[in-house]
Amino acid sequence: MRITVKAKQHPHDDAPDTGEAFERLCGLSDCPERQALRDEIVRSWLPMAERIARRYRGRGESVEDLCQVAALGLVKAVDRYEPERGYAFESYAIPTITGEIKRHFRDHMWVLHVPRRVQDLRNRVRVAAKEISQETPGHGPTVADIAEHAHLSEEDVRVGLEAMDSFTALSLDAEVAGSEDGYALGDALGESDSGYDLIVDREAVKPCLRSLPERERAILYLRYFRGMTQSRIAHQLGISQMHVSRLLSGCCARVREEALATSAAESTDRG
Numbered sequence: 001m002r003i004t005v006k007a008k009q010h011p012h013d014d015a016p017d018t019g020e021a022f023e024r025l026c027g028l029s030d031c032p033e034r035q036a037l038r039d040e041i042v043r044s045w046l047p048m049a050e051r052i053a054r055r056y057r058g059r060g061e062s063v064e065d066l067c068q069v070a071a072l073g074l075v076k077a078v079d080r081y082e083p084e085r086g087y088a089f090e091s092y093a094i095p096t097i098t099g100e101i102k103r104h105f106r107d108h109m110w111v112l113h114v115p116r117r118v119q120d121l122r123n124r125v126r127v128a129a130k131e132i133s134q135e136t137p138g139h140g141p142t143v144a145d146i147a148e149h150a151h152l153s154e155e156d157v158r159v160g161l162e163a164m165d166s167f168t169a170l171s172l173d174a175e176v177a178g179s180e181d182g183y184a185l186g187d188a189l190g191e192s193d194s195g196y197d198l199i200v201d202r203e204a205v206k207p208c209l210r211s212l213p214e215r216e217r218a219i220l221y222l223r224y225f226r227g228m229t230q231s232r233i234a235h236q237l238g239i240s241q242m243h244v245s246r247l248l249s250g251c252c253a254r255v256r257e258e259a260l261a262t263s264a265a266e267s268t269d270r271g
Contacts, residue, residue, distance in 0.1 A: 073100030125160030
């Protein structure tokens with residue numbers, strides 16, 4: 001069957017006349033002929049689906065992806081349409097396609113999870129702000145202006161405005177406003193400071209160090225705080241370098257064991 005286009009028959013000038021095609025489609029069982037007729041109907045209505053998709057461009061999604069979502073909505077409309085109900089296919093297809101696009105934005109485009117009510121507030125606030133700006137060019141709408149125009153409370157308007165920031169996110173490479181040296185958001189993020197771990201470790205071994213004999217404490221101080229070699233320490237204390245090495249190893253092992261035992265005891269007490 002050849003699907004023709006009748007001028008001015010539908011609000012969309014290029015809307016095809018597929019009434020007979022749908023009636024024939026309903027009378028066919030699952031067969032290659034039915035699949036071919038279904039595909040032909042879908043192709044005939046694709047221009048309308050793409051036109052609807054383009055209404056939503058500039059909202060963070062590419063036109064190509066929006067057209068694919070609209071095409072999916074069109075296929076669902078074709079498969080679910082029931083001509084015997086008496087309404088035109090166009091009046092069923094447009095809400096179905098539009099709903100598919102809105103569902104895509106709701107499910108895939110929000111950076112943060114936002115309740116449905118807040119999403120609706122965001123859309124009403126956005127539309128109201130756009131309409132006010134068109135009516136009064138050069139005048140940025142206030143919260144009160146938007147509330148009056150959209151018949152919302154000022155608190156709801158503020159919630160909608162905040163939700164706009166949840167729809168998209170800036171890259172960490174984005175330059176901070178007012179920065180003249182390329183300072184990016186990522187540059188403002190903190191990072192782990194190993195110095196804090198060092199402070200914790202030092203505090204943990206202090207009691208262990210105090211319990212060591214004076215000569216062992218002196219050897220540890222000269223080695224790890226003054227940076228002296230074992231040979232220089234041995235010369236200063238009048239003992240052999242090998243003796244210094246044994247004392248260092250023994251001191252470190254003792255301090256480590258006592259620190260670990262203390263930590264385990266504290267963990268048990270907290271538990």
